[in-house]
Every structure is written in C-alpha cells, then in structure tokens.
Amino acid sequence: MLIRDLMSAPAITVLGETPVSEALRLLDQRKITAMPVVDRDGRLVGVVSEADLMQDALELSDRLPSAPISVSTSGRSRRVAEVMAHLVVSVHTDDQLDDAIDVMRSTMVKSLPVVEADRVVGVISRSDVIxxxxxxxxxxxxxxxxxxxxxxxxxxxxxxxxxxxxxxxxxxxxxxxxxxxxxxxxxxxxxxxx
CATH class of the missing domain: 3.30.1340 (Histidine-containing Protein; Chain: A;)
Incomplete structure (x- = not known):
C-alpha cells in the first residue's frame, strides 16, 4: 500500500512565525500530536510537536513562574521556529506504507510529513496505521x-x-x-x- 492511500490530507501546517499559543490551540483542537512547519511556499522546514511545546512551557515556568507561557524574554510572543525540531524525517506520497512504519518504529516518531514535489501534502501517523x-x-x-x-x-x-x-x-x-x-x-x- 502506498502512503498516499492512507495519509491524512491536507496536512495541518504552521509557519515558523506562527505564535506558540496558536500552535498549541491547533494541536488541541485538531487532536493531533505534531504539525509540519513549512515556509511560505509550503516546503518543509521543521516539525513542532506536543513535546516541543510542553518543554517550552516547562522552561518558561521554571524561569518565570508568574509570566504567561507564550511570552519570550524579549516581550513578544514566542514563535514556532524557536521551539520546533529542525532535523525532520519525511516520506513521499509514492513510498510504501511499510517504509513509513519502519521509520516510525526505528525513530519513535509518531507522525511523518508526507511530501510531493518538495511540498507538504499530508501526514502519516501511527494512529492512521492503527x-x-x-x-x-x-x-x-x-x-x-x-x-x-x-x-x-x-x-x-x-x-x-x-x-x-x-x-x-x-x-x-x-x-x-x-x-x-x-x-x-x-x-x-x-x-x-x-
């Protein structure tokens, strides 16, 4: 089976300049664990996950216990680019599903961006496979x-x-x-x- 046959599409993505608070809301509302981060042309530049956002909240609450979670020390809202993972594994729409399963099992990644012609077109997740x-x-x-x-x-x-x-x-x-x-x-x- 090809990844295109099972992936969730279109992908729910964010830009690097998206505020962390907005990314948190999207993950919560869409009941997903991670989102591809794309540039303005839809090319993959990173992934932001629950773990990234939770770690960010913990670091801020340790440093500034009374400060709002989404505010940086510069006084502006923190952005996804500041907390996302930059080294990202992705798969192609025409890859075999077995390839995506192997990557998820070997890396413990819960979801993978799916690309076609250098653009993010979907996401394949463990829950899709289950x-x-x-x-x-x-x-x-x-x-x-x-x-x-x-x-x-x-x-x-x-x-x-x-x-x-x-x-x-x-x-x-x-x-x-x-x-x-x-x-x-x-x-x-x-x-x-x-």
Missing part, C-alpha cells in the same frame, strides 16, 4: 465472503489477524477452490478450511 489495522479484518471478511458466495452461497469465512477460516466446502475440489478464492484477497495471511 486505524487501518483495526479495520483490516472487517474488510478482508467482507471481501472473502463476497467472493465465496459467488461460488457457493453456503460457504462462510471468519477472519482474525488476517487468518481466514472458511466453513462449508465439503469435497477436496471445493476446499481447494475456496482456499484459492480466499487467498486471492489482499491482506490475507493464511487460509484454513474447516
């Missing part, structure tokens, strides 16, 4: 049962973690046919005929 996995068995079950019913209306499949269990086929030829039908569905890990 959502896909949670619905995978339901999709496989529906597709396998539809295909099986076209061969024989009494055949039925159940699916658990991509493993299909087919009931109904009686003779060896029917069993082989049911196995071939179920195995042809994308995402099937194994087929058992009972």
């Amino acid at each position: 959502h896909l996995l949670a619905e995978r068995d339901d999709r496989i079950r529906a597709e396998v049962n539809h295909a099986l019913r076209q061969r024989n209306p009494i055949w039925h499949a159940e699916v658990d973690s991509g493993i299909v269990k087919v009931t109904g086929p009686g003779n060896e030829a029917d069993r082989r046919q049911a196995e071939a039908v179920a195995d042809a569905v994308r995402g099937v890990v194994a087929v058992h005929i009972t």
